[in-house]
Amino acid sequence: MLRFYLAGPEVFLPNARALGEAKRALCADLGLSGVFPLDAALDLGGLGPREQGRTIYRADVSLMRRCDVIIANLTPFRGPSADVGTAFELGFMTALGKPAFAYSNCAESFIARLARFSPSGLHRRTDGQWADQNDLAVEDFDMLDNLMLHGALAEGDLFLHQAPAGRELTDLTAFEACVKAARRLIA
Amino acid sequence: MLRFYLAGPEVFLPNARALGEAKRALCADLGLSGVFPLDAALDLGGLGPREQGRTIYRADVSLMRRCDVIIANLTPFRGPSADVGTAFELGFMTALGKPAFAYSNCAESFIARLARFSPSGLHRRTDGQWADQNDLAVEDFDMLDNLMLHGALAEGDLFLHQAPAGRELTDLTAFEACVKAARRLIA
Numbered sequence: 001m002l003r004f005y006l007a008g009p010e011v012f013l014p015n016a017r018a019l020g021e022a023k024r025a026l027c028a029d030l031g032l033s034g035v036f037p038l039d040a041a042l043d044l045g046g047l048g049p050r051e052q053g054r055t056i057y058r059a060d061v062s063l064m065r066r067c068d069v070i071i072a073n074l075t076p077f078r079g080p081s082a083d084v085g086t087a088f089e090l091g092f093m094t095a096l097g098k099p100a101f102a103y104s105n106c107a108e109s110f111i112a113r114l115a116r117f118s119p120s121g122l123h124r125r126t127d128g129q130w131a132d133q134n135d136l137a138v139e140d141f142d143m144l145d146n147l148m149l150h151g152a153l154a155e156g157d158l159f160l161h162q163a164p165a166g167r168e169l170t171d172l173t174a175f176e177a178c179v180k181a182a183r184r185l186i187a
Numbered sequence: 188m189l190r191f192y193l194a195g196p197e198v199f200l201p202n203a204r205a206l207g208e209a210k211r212a213l214c215a216d217l218g219l220s221g222v223f224p225l226d227a228a229l230d231l232g233g234l235g236p237r238e239q240g241r242t243i244y245r246a247d248v249s250l251m252r253r254c255d256v257i258i259a260n261l262t263p264f265r266g267p268s269a270d271v272g273t274a275f276e277l278g279f280m281t282a283l284g285k286p287a288f289a290y291s292n293c294a295e296s297f298i299a300r301l302a303r304f305s306p307s308g309l310h311r312r313t314d315g316q317w318a319d320q321n322d323l324a325v326e327d328f329d330m331l332d333n334l335m336l337h338g339a340l341a342e343g344d345l346f347l348h349q350a351p352a353g354r355e356l357t358d359l360t361a362f363e364a365c366v367k368a369a370r371r372l373i374a
Contacts, residue, residue, distance in 0.1 A: 053328030057338025079266025091278030141240030151244025
């Protein structure tokens with residue numbers, strides 16, 4: 001049975017485990033094995049904080065190596081872009097040659113999000129590039145986030161769904177579409 | 188000669204090329220070959236925006252595969268965490284088994300940064316976890332960013348330097364310390 005690594009910032013939610021179960025159940029209905037990062041049963045007792053973090057890191061890396069596909073939740077997290085942990089995992093699985101699929105519960109374009117996070121809006125730099133209030137270039141490639149993330153996707157695009165306010169990290173509409181497409185393409 | 192891939196959000200600066208040259212010169216002084224993401228000479232003429240983005244993605248992936256080590260600039264970028272493109276590249280190189288080193292020009296702890304970006308500060312959730320204003324857990328592992336990023340570092344830590352205001356993406360103090368440590372450990 002194909003193993004899907006379910007990456008995303010929902011691990012930070014109070015109900016992370018329940019959401020993980022819902023994602024796994026959805027995969028199971030499609031004949032797939034969903035692997036949620038919290039699935040590793042870890043004994044962190046007696047470890048200092050740094051060593052706890054390292055132990056979780058090693059467990060997640062080990063889970064990724066034993067999965068066949070990554071489904072990354074690239075919903076913006078604490079800023080205009082995706083969660084950095086998820087970005088790391090997307091890069092990791094891509095380098096291993098494992099197919100990568102992604103979704104976002106925010107349907108707003110990247111450039112619109114960047115404009116919203118730039119208090120004075122965007123402007124044209126003297127080199128012709130669009131830039132934010134710190135004169136940092138904003139990418140204008142018709143992509144849904146940084147080009148390294150978008151470039152890695154097998155489908156060439158994200159699966160998008162505008163989740164209702166408050167459900168940005170819990171809505172599974174786009175997740176389901178993404179998993180079904182991945183299954184159709186590779187299972 | 189060992190090839191160091193120089194990842195970081197400074198590619199978005201107006202003077203990105205000059206900064207890349209400064210980083211490469213510093214590597215050359217140490218007998219190393221520094222490879223900056225903009226080094227790929229690309230002809231993007233006639234391509235639509237999406238295909239331009241993909242072409243840059245493929246060029247950067249190809250540069251990474253031909254490098255031996257990654258030096259990642261994990262200075263916070265448009266939020267409390269590192270640039271997602273750099274996080275992707277750190278994951279990519281880690282999966283290939285290439286040693287990863289990193290630095291940040293912000294010496295503030297991750298938890299202090301998260302508190303600063305959370306308008307009402309941090310609080311203890313009912314499950315005992317520290318959390319931000321959206322009740323999303325903040326990591327408390329004595330690490331400098333998301334544990335996947337910090338966990339990947341060969342040195343087990345970032346090289347830190349508090350850059351003066353306005354020089355957060357251009358100061359090379361921590362970069363130099365990081366490259367020297369990497370050279371000592373693996374060259």
